[in-house]
Amino acid sequence: MKQTFLPLLLLALMLAWASSPALTHAEDWPDPFAMEFEPVEVTPVEPVSVTLDNGMTLFLLEDRSLPLIEGTAYIRAGANHEPEERIGLAQLTALLSRDGGAGDRSPEEVDRQLEYLAASVEMSASEPFATAGFSSLEHNVDEVLEVLADILRRPAFDARRMEIARGRLLESIRRRNDQPLQLAVREFIARVSEGHPSGRYSSIETMNAIEAADIREFHERFYRPNNIVMALSGDFNAEEMADRIEEYFGCWEARPWDAPELPPFDEFPEPVVYHVQRDLAQSIIFVGHPAVTFDDPDYIRLDVLNRILGGAGDNRLFEEVRTRRGYAYAVGSQVTQGFEYPGIFFAYSVSRVDKTAEVLELMRREIKQIVQEPVSEAELDRNRRAIVNRAAFRYASAKAVADRSALVNFLGVDPDYYARHMEIIEGLTIDELLDTAQKHLRPEDAVILVVGNEELFDRDLTEFGPVEAVELD
Amino acid sequence: MMKRLMTCWLLVVLLLTVPIPALGHELLDRIESFTLDNGLRVLMLPEDFAPVVHFHLMFDVGGIDEEPGLGGIAHMVEHMAFKGTETIGTRDFETEEALLQELEIAADQYFAALEEDDEGAIAEAEQRFMSLREELQELATPDVLHQLFDQFGGVGMNAYTGYDRTAYFVSLPSGRQELWLRVYADILDNAVFRYFYEEVDVVKEERRQRNEDEPTGYLREHFLREAFEVHPYGRPLIGSMEEISNYRYGPAREFWDQHYQPNRAVLIMIGDIDPEADRALVEKYFGVLESEPRHERPIPAEPPQQEQRRVTVEYEAEPEIMVGFHKPTYPHRDAYVLDVIRSLLGTGRTSRLHARMVIEEEKALAISVSSSFPGLRDPNLLVFHGRSRHPHKPEDLKQLLFEEIAKLQQEPVDPWELEKVVNQAQASFIRNLASPSGLAGQLATYELFLDGYENILDYPDIIASITPEEIQEAANAYLTKENSVVGILYTQGDHGGAEQ
Numbered sequence: 001m002k003q004t005f006l007p008l009l010l011l012a013l014m015l016a017w018a019s020s021p022a023l024t025h026a027e028d029w030p031d032p033f034a035m036e037f038e039p040v041e042v043t044p045v046e047p048v049s050v051t052l053d054n055g056m057t058l059f060l061l062e063d064r065s066l067p068l069i070e071g072t073a074y075i076r077a078g079a080n081h082e083p084e085e086r087i088g089l090a091q092l093t094a095l096l097s098r099d100g101g102a103g104d105r106s107p108e109e110v111d112r113q114l115e116y117l118a119a120s121v122e123m124s125a126s127e128p129f130a131t132a133g134f135s136s137l138e139h140n141v142d143e144v145l146e147v148l149a150d151i152l153r154r155p156a157f158d159a160r161r162m163e164i165a166r167g168r169l170l171e172s173i174r175r176r177n178d179q180p181l182q183l184a185v186r187e188f189i190a191r192v193s194e195g196h197p198s199g200r201y202s203s204i205e206t207m208n209a210i211e212a213a214d215i216r217e218f219h220e221r222f223y224r225p226n227n228i229v230m231a232l233s234g235d236f237n238a239e240e241m242a243d244r245i246e247e248y249f250g251c252w253e254a255r256p257w258d259a260p261e262l263p264p265f266d267e268f269p270e271p272v273v274y275h276v277q278r279d280l281a282q283s284i285i286f287v288g289h290p291a292v293t294f295d296d297p298d299y300i301r302l303d304v305l306n307r308i309l310g311g312a313g314d315n316r317l318f319e320e321v322r323t324r325r326g327y328a329y330a331v332g333s334q335v336t337q338g339f340e341y342p343g344i345f346f347a348y349s350v351s352r353v354d355k356t357a358e359v360l361e362l363m364r365r366e367i368k369q370i371v372q373e374p375v376s377e378a379e380l381d382r383n384r385r386a387i388v389n390r391a392a393f394r395y396a397s398a399k400a401v402a403d404r405s406a407l408v409n410f411l412g413v414d415p416d417y418y419a420r421h422m423e424i425i426e427g428l429t430i431d432e433l434l435d436t437a438q439k440h441l442r443p444e445d446a447v448i449l450v451v452g453n454e455e456l457f458d459r460d461l462t463e464f465g466p467v468e469a470v471e472l473d
Numbered sequence: 474m475m476k477r478l479m480t481c482w483l484l485v486v487l488l489l490t491v492p493i494p495a496l497g498h499e500l501l502d503r504i505e506s507f508t509l510d511n512g513l514r515v516l517m518l519p520e521d522f523a524p525v526v527h528f529h530l531m532f533d534v535g536g537i538d539e540e541p542g543l544g545g546i547a548h549m550v551e552h553m554a555f556k557g558t559e560t561i562g563t564r565d566f567e568t569e570e571a572l573l574q575e576l577e578i579a580a581d582q583y584f585a586a587l588e589e590d591d592e593g594a595i596a597e598a599e600q601r602f603m604s605l606r607e608e609l610q611e612l613a614t615p616d617v618l619h620q621l622f623d624q625f626g627g628v629g630m631n632a633y634t635g636y637d638r639t640a641y642f643v644s645l646p647s648g649r650q651e652l653w654l655r656v657y658a659d660i661l662d663n664a665v666f667r668y669f670y671e672e673v674d675v676v677k678e679e680r681r682q683r684n685e686d687e688p689t690g691y692l693r694e695h696f697l698r699e700a701f702e703v704h705p706y707g708r709p710l711i712g713s714m715e716e717i718s719n720y721r722y723g724p725a726r727e728f729w730d731q732h733y734q735p736n737r738a739v740l741i742m743i744g745d746i747d748p749e750a751d752r753a754l755v756e757k758y759f760g761v762l763e764s765e766p767r768h769e770r771p772i773p774a775e776p777p778q779q780e781q782r783r784v785t786v787e788y789e790a791e792p793e794i795m796v797g798f799h800k801p802t803y804p805h806r807d808a809y810v811l812d813v814i815r816s817l818l819g820t821g822r823t824s825r826l827h828a829r830m831v832i833e834e835e836k837a838l839a840i841s842v843s844s845s846f847p848g849l850r851d852p853n854l855l856v857f858h859g860r861s862r863h864p865h866k867p868e869d870l871k872q873l874l875f876e877e878i879a880k881l882q883q884e885p886v887d888p889w890e891l892e893k894v895v896n897q898a899q900a901s902f903i904r905n906l907a908s909p910s911g912l913a914g915q916l917a918t919y920e921l922f923l924d925g926y927e928n929i930l931d932y933p934d935i936i937a938s939i940t941p942e943e944i945q946e947a948a949n950a951y952l953t954k955e956n957s958v959v960g961i962l963y964t965q966g967d968h969g970g971a972e973q
Contacts, residue, residue, distance in 0.1 A: 024559055024560075024662070024663055025658075025659075025662055025761045025762075026558060026559065026560045026561075026655075026658075026659040026662065026663055027560065029560070029655050029659065029758070030651075030655065031560070032561060032621055032652055032655055032656050033621060035625075035649075035651065035652050035655075037625070037646075037648050037649050037652070038648055040524045040626075040646040040647060040648060041524065042523075042524060063522075065522065066496070066903055066906055066907055067496075067903065068903060068904065068907060099822075108823075111821070111822040111823045112823055115821045115822065115823045115893055115897070116889070116892070116893045116896060117896065118893075118896040118897045118899070118900030118901075119900075135904070137900055137903065163835075164831070164832060164835055167835055167862060168831070168838050168839075168862070171791075171838040171860075171862045171863060172838065174791055174863055175790070175791045175838070175860070178688050178789075178790035178791055179687060179688070180686050278789075279789065280686045281681040281685040281686050282678065282681045282682060282685075282686055312619075312623050313616070313619030313620065313622065313623035313627070313630060314615070314616035314617075314619040314620040314623060318616060319615045319616055322675055323615045323616055323668060323671065323675075324610060324615065324668075324671065325671065325674075326670075326671040326672065326673070326674025326675045326677075326678070327674070327678070328675070328678050329675055329676075329678040329679035329682050330682060350678070350682050351678060352674075352678060382620065382623070382624040383624075385624045385625070385626075386623045386624050386625075386626060388626075389624070389625055389626025389646050390626045390628060390646075391626075392523065392524045392525050392626060392646035392647065393523070393525055393626075393628055393644070393646075395523050396522065396523040396525050396644075397522070397523075397907075398522075
């Protein structure tokens with residue numbers, strides 16, 4: 001029966017193909033892979049750096065193309081410094097500084113003033129630091145800077161706004177398992193960084209333990225001008241802008257502070273397979289472990305390895321898991337920059353639940369392969385060219401340049417870091433990459449986290465190591 | 474009377490201090506625009522901020538152009554446009570072409586066997602189908618476009634498919650314009666749909682990730698289905714799982730050939746370009762392409778809604794709610810009035826809904842209001858989205874929403890609020906100019922759907938011309954219970970029988 005249909009089908013198909021454009025212009029066009037282009041000349045733009053008498057450091061970059069002024073203040077007031085029993089304190093302090101009134105202004109007055117001027121000031125806190133970002137039209141910048149200065153120097157911490165901010169953070173905690181990817185990232189980082197402040201997460205208890213006095217104390221201790229590096233970019237004269245900042249922030253007194261010591265980071269967390277049972281249409285897999293700090297020259301080599309494995313536009317994990325097998329839409333790997341403590345290397349996949357073990361095996365196979373065999377010269381060459389060519393984008397936005405310069409200074413990164421980075425890239429060999437992979441990647445001793453419905457898994461996770469069920473709160 | 478005069482004075486002062494007209498005209502002066510014989514529109518905007526060029530190719534084709542049963546095919550062919558051409562991404566196109574034809578025959582047999590549910594036939598057909606796919610993989614370069622653009626320094630290479638439009642974009646270091654033009658002209662001319670059935674599986678995973686395992690995505694799909702009974706805005710943009718599972722090469726190719734023509738597109742290049750030399754390159758590569766006559770498919774209009782529609786879903790997540798109101802689209806003046814209403818209700822901490830729900834009554838974690846949802850080619854929705862704060866319920870937010878709407882209907886809006894919205898529209902215009910990709914998307918949208926890119930300048934002025942009376946009228950005309958659609962996601966097992 002099916003046989004008789006075949007010629008008809010064939011004919012129909014041939015017609016379908018024939019209806020595609022018959023003429024191929026591209027035969028006369030150059031092979032895009034063989035195209036050669038002049039190297040792009042990049043003119044570095046450096047912000048002006050000014051340190052006020054009170055220790056506040058500014059990076060100012062003029063860009064007169066639009067009547068806009070933007071900035072980011074980096075503040076040494078991150079969550080790594082909050083006490084164990086009050087996790088969430090840094091975040092609540094940052095949010096409430098913005099929302100709790102500032103100087104003589106009530107919370108409503110701050111909001112009304114900024115929004116009428118179509119300006120914004122937003123604050124948040126991550127593990128290593130807090131930030132305050134602002135954006136203003138040029139002609140309103142004095143009013144906005146005045147508000148920003150009050151927010152940072154003289155936050156009012158309105159009691160009712162504190163309860164609103166706390167209530168919203170508690171609601172976010174209630175909702176933090178709703179999105180499986182967010183849940184997986186959190187549980188994975190908590191396991192890889194176990195015992196270190198960077199692996200802690202707030203809970204209803206720690207959030208409720210925070211009192212108004214804790215916030216005032218945290219602010220008093222960490223929000224100091226000598227603890228702040230600020231980037232400014234846009235439609236101003238750098239010298240005049242530095243004078244304005246001096247005017248708004250200059251009388252804020254410096255106070256010496258002792259950077260609290262962070263506890264040691266355990267670079268070898270237990271290689272356990274953690275499983276979070278959830279009735280989902282897919283499973284989410286993370287495999288990884290701590291790697292190196294940013295100032296280790298191997299970080300740059302690991303970054304190239306990571307591009308080849310799962311970071312570049314085309315990479316091995318993408319090809320094997322997604323393109324060839326169609327098992328996932330999102331798959332790849334990353335190696336994060338660690339500043340005071342090591343960054344984390346990890347591979348991830350959001351993929352078919354009935355192929356969970358197969359995908360995990362593929363991920364481990366690809367990591368193993370990059371540890372056991374040198375990458376090809378072609379892979380290294382492509383990725384080296386990608387990194388060198390991308391240099392054109394380093395100065396594509398004044399805001400990005402100013403923010404980067406401020407952050408480099410804030411984190412104590414050697415200003416020549418990028419130049420050294422590029423030197424290492426230029427001279428990189430496949431043997432060096434193999435050495436780096438063997439020294440730092442541990443496919444057999446990785447922390448594995450799987451979120452998904454084990455009833456639908458293709459095989460038992462125990463084949464990857466001892467399995468521990470994670471109970472969510 | 475006095476108050477009114479005061480308002481005008483304030484507005485005039487603001488308009489004078491925000492240099493929109495000068496900036497806007499300077500922008501238009503710098504844009505070089507031309508149309509090729511095949512209908513491709515090209516906009517070039519030289520910018521000297523850095524040695525980079527942003528490319529943005531947008532088609533006026535999207536989900537609403539799909540035939541019933543082929544839901545998501547626009548998105549599927551967007552993925553296929555990354556698989557190369559007859560000269561890019563193949564080791565031997567002649568052999569590959571023959572095998573691709575064989576693959577379709579094998580696919581026919583496999584799908585027929587599945588239909589007949591004949592186990593023996595399925596196994597046999599599957600074996601042939603899979604072995605041909607393996608053979609074809611040996612002839613292809615996987616992820617070829619990413620590999621190509623990455624090594625030449627490409628950044629942010631991606632594409633999106635909406636209900637109305639499809640766009641492909643990337644930024645490259647300058648001097649590589651010929652690379653992009655040569656590759657994308659070739660894709661329009663000779664795209665080869667490699668890895669088709671592998672990619673069907675990828676799209677199934679994308680659907681699971683975005684629409685099934687994501688609570689807001691899950692609610693959105695059900696909400697739109699309820700909101701649009703006839704118009705394709707009611708179908709999931711990515712397609713249903715059944716539709717995706719049945720994708721075949723033939724209909725996908727037909728959709729591509731029918732729609733992705735030069736006369737349906739606008740190409741935007743922003744950055745370190747040389748308009749004269751680059752125009753010659755555009756003509757060299759895109760100029761040789763031919764356009765098919767525009768394929769017209771009537772899209773059914775959504776009949777006016779007579780009474781409130783409601784949909785509820787249960788999910789393993791905390792509750793959320795969407796409330797939508799049917800409304801016209803641009804250039805209908807009411808669409809602009811409703812943009813002002815969107816800002817009054819939901820933009821910023823001083824917006825009425827944030828102030829009431831999040832701050833005053835502490836019933837919401839967060840709220841947002843969007844207009845032109847889920848597309849702008851046809852009449853669409855103004856949509857409120859909110860996440861309630863325990864123990865408050867989504868219905869509490871709905872009640873507050875309607876109370877705030879009643880205020881808008883009954884009382885003229887405070888001049889301060891209106892001035893704030895106008896100031897924000899003007900500032901947004903300026904901020905958009907700072908982002909090449911954002912600006913490119915806007916210029917392309919105006920060129921394709923709003924009667925020409927020049928009209929981008931009019932938006933802040935139109936917003937500034939809207940009166941309190943118009944706002945009241947629009948609130949009364951559109952923000953009514955009968956015209957509303959309510960979608961609520963309840964926590965599983967905690968079903969809201971209250972919503973009756």
